[in-house]
Amino acid sequence: MTIQDILPAAGIKVIAAASSKKRMFHDIADMAESCFGMRQSVVIDALVDRESLGPTGVGHGVALPHARLPGLEQVCGLFLRVKKPLDFDSVDRQPVDLVFALFAPEDAGVIHLKALALVSRTLRDEGICAKLRANEDPSTIYTILTEASSAQAA
Incomplete structure (x- = not known):
């Protein structure tokens, strides 16, 4: 599995700010609806429910909110x-x-954990994070993420 397998090119956005974690979840839900046809309310509820189990801010300026969704x-x-x-x-x-x-x-099992590990490994790399922070163009960010994932898989 690579990041390219789970992240569409249209699934990247640079935003000026989010006033809160909840507002960020709304932004994510908007994107999930336009990229994948997911219902916004279902996405927001799932992210809030998961976050209530423990924060998904993993450190060093990185967050990995995640949830299992029906359908x-x-x-x-x-x-x-x-x-x-x-x-x-x-x-x-x-x-x-x-x-x-x-x-x-909902029944993803180990594949969900593998995807989480892949993303976590990628965003633990300080060099990759520095490149992501230095770019505002979604296509450049997509290239950085997918090339990093491919290099790790090789």
Whole structure:
């Protein structure tokens, strides 16, 4: 599995700011609806429910919100770069500016965990994160993410 398998080129957005984690979930839900046809309310509820189990801000300015959704047939993802970092209750208490949201079928099993591990590994790389933060063009960001994933798989 590579990031290209789960992240469509249209699934990348650079936004100026989000006023809160909840507002970020609304932005993610808007994208999920336009990219994958998901219902916004279902996405928001699933992300909020998952977040209530523990924060998905993994540190170093990165958040990996994720949820299992009914009706999905495969794991899919979205990426947002936020120009003005926001509080995400991260484990290191640092604000977040790189957000990779993952959605999996309710019965995804291990494939969901593999996708989460792939994204986590990719965004743990300081060089990749620096490149992502230095770019605002969604197609460039897509290239950075997919080339990084391909290089790791090789």
